[in-house]
């Protein structure tokens with residue numbers, strides 16, 4: 001029988017950081033703060049996958065006290081989680097993720113993001129949904145203080 005998982009993450013926007021979303025570097029005055037590259041979209045996807053197989057969260061597997069993860073591409077976390085899924089006999093059915101960000105518009109980068117996630121997880125990009133919405137000017141994403149992302153993942157026994 002299939003299983004589902006949910007993931008949520010939020011990161012602050014700061015100057016002096018590259019903006020990386022869905023594994024893709026996007027031109028921006030500010031980037032997401034974090035121990036890794038701060039890729040909020042991939043962190044939500046990571047937690048959705050871990051939740052689907054009943055495992056603990058991204059911070060458990062990749063603690064921010066571990067210098068191995070400092071500044072790394074969050075695609076590495078997806079690659080490691082892919083290995084964990086494989087070891088435990090799970091296959092990904094699909095992933096769907098939403099980014100909540102006032103700017104920039106990510107439409108032009110969506111296909112590149114889906115390709116990056118597809119490669120890291122070893123699944124067809126047709127199994128990956130990535131969407132974005134503004135927060136209509138409300139709250140921390142609306143004020144441009146940060147970005148949030150949520151994701152769901154569905155897995156089946158391989």
Ligand SMILES: Nc1ccn([C@@H]2O[C@H](COP(=O)(O)O)[C@@H](O)[C@H]2O)c(=O)n1
Nearest residue numbers: 101102103104105106107132133134135
């Ligand atoms: N960071 C974002 C935010 C939104 N989009 C696209 O714009 C559409 C309209 O956004 P609303 O918040 O006004 O609903 C949305 O449906 C996305 O297609 C985006 O690309 N990047």
Ligand SMILES: C[C@@]1(CO)OP(=O)(O)OP(=O)(O)OC[C@H]1O
Nearest residue numbers: 034035036038059062063064069
């Ligand atoms: C990914 C990790 C590890 O580098 O750090 P961050 O990039 O700060 O991300 P976060 O979602 O706050 O927590 C998970 C961390 O363990």
